[in-house]
């Protein structure tokens with residue numbers, strides 16, 4: 001039986017975050033999250049989670065999540081919470097979600113905005 005180099009007993013994470021890092025060329029018919037600053041935001045969220053000492057959390061860049069007009073697109077599992085993030089976001093509320101599952105309703109991706 002293979003062993004895990006990090007000593008984990010089972011695969012998976014307590015929470016798994018995907019932030020779109022897709023980029024389209026200028027003039028494309030749809031916007032893209034990387035052009036809105038998603039990768040810089042991803043770096044800040046990861047750093048904040050690390051500072052908090054959060055374990056069993058995985059935060060990673062994804063390809064296009066197909067909600068491009070509502071980006072920066074971010075989804076947190078297992079809840080399946082979809083956020084629409086701004087590049088200058090104070091990342092504290094996302095870290096709170098990762099810590100204890102508290103959803104920041106102000107950041108939810110709503111199509112009524």
Ligand code: FES
Pocket residue numbers: 020021022023031032033034063064065066067068069071073
């Ligand atoms: S480019 Fe980010 S959701 Fe499509």
